Amino acid sequence: MFRRNKANIFAKGVFLSAGIVGLLSGFGILSLGVAYFASGFVMRSLCKHYLLRVHHFDDLLQNYRHQKQYSKRHILAMMWPNAWRDGLVTVTFYLTGQATVLLSSNFLSLYETGIYSFSMQVINAIIGISYGMFGAYIPAIQSAYVSRNRDLMRTLYAKSMACGLFLSITGITVFATIGIPIVKWLRHDFTIERPVLLVMAFSIYLIARRRNSACFISTMNRLPYTFSFIFFGILTLLCTYIGLSHFGLGLWGIVLIPLVVQSLYNNWKWNQVVNHYLRTTEYGLMKSGLKILLEMACKKWKKITSILWGRDIFDIIVRVIRRHSQVGYPRMILAEL
Known part of the structure; x- marks a missing residue:
């Protein structure tokens, strides 16, 4: 689903870019039709690429091509009502x-x-x-x-x-x-x-x-x-x-x-x-959804601020020193910490 959304974003970007360029070039509404066609072509090409090259759907299709458990008529009968x-x-x-x-x-x-x-x-x-x-x-x-x-x-x-x-x-x-x-x-x-x-x-x-x-x-x-x-x-x-x-x-x-x-x-x-x-309800749905999104945003913000302030890096350094230090000065420093 991530890759489908990625393909959709690329396709919409192609539409907007091609449409704006066409309008600025004076082609009028024809440019929007060409941009819409280019958007659909990019969407189909990227989805086909992800399906065959990333998910290896052609190999999966070959494995199940000769299955005999369900006939094509039986599968069609199950799918047709919806x-x-x-x-x-x-x-x-x-x-x-x-x-x-x-x-x-x-x-x-x-x-x-x-x-x-x-x-x-x-x-x-x-x-x-x-x-x-x-x-x-x-x-x-x-x-x-x-x-x-x-x-x-x-x-x-x-x-x-x-x-x-x-x-x-x-x-x-x-x-x-x-x-x-x-x-x-x-x-x-x-x-x-x-x-x-x-x-x-x-x-x-x-x-x-x-x-x-x-x-x-x-x-x-x-x-x-x-x-x-x-x-x-x-x-x-x-x-x-x-x-x-x-x-x-x-x-x-x-x-x-x-x-x-x-x-x-x-x-x-x-x-x-x-x-x-x-x-x-609609209000309750949006309220709870907004609350969840705010909690996610707060967690991300805390993580970003902790990295900016170096707290995570400091903790990592302390753990490394504790793991590899021998008797002597490093251990004395850790005792003070």
Whole structure:
């Protein structure tokens, strides 16, 4: 999972770099498409490299290629009930997250579409990196569920959700205060409005938050959210299309309509389901997660300060002297210590 997050960070970095260079070179929205393609290519190449060269998956595949305990039909029958539901949910995530760019290209100007697409990709990159801890904890959460260790599941989930919230707020704040002026300085005609950016960031954060809740539920081999994700995904597209085509809501419409529609049910329902299973609330979850993160930060800070003050080095020197000293002056010094 660490290497997947590493590949994801590299891919997002390629997207941001290629997108900024393309925009500064005057290629417009075409540069964002090329950057998105390059990002996906880098992500796939790095994941394939880690899978084959680091984890030696090709050797593992050769070992189990000729196993006869389970037939392909039997394996497919076990996987199919959840596989098709998960596939539909993946399509729905695309509809609620990426298909709005296609609608914006039909009803907004090229300038507004470029701003919307660029802002959305930057926010997705920030929030995706912020929730990297949760992705790393998924195997541990699954293991805790199998062993019925609900306290460990609550601890891991609370820590990762609080970390995601804190890093998302920090990243969006930094981009809104520093990143937007830098983009404006690099290209004077490319203006990102902070209110639109903040509302868009809030909407994308809620999508990522309930997506993580859905992922948590799926670790228990249940997918109860399939129908609601599909229904509200289609409803979001219809309402966005009507708002843009018949009411001319423009950029604010394409930002606010998905937020309002998804907040009717999905944005709170599945978070509530997970919190109910963990016997906590949203406030209690974030509070406990923040407490754990502060304890981790304090331990790291004590370790860093002890190294800076030389206490650890001093202890090491004392232990070495005690181990190797003979009778005489060193032992007298240690007696004084």
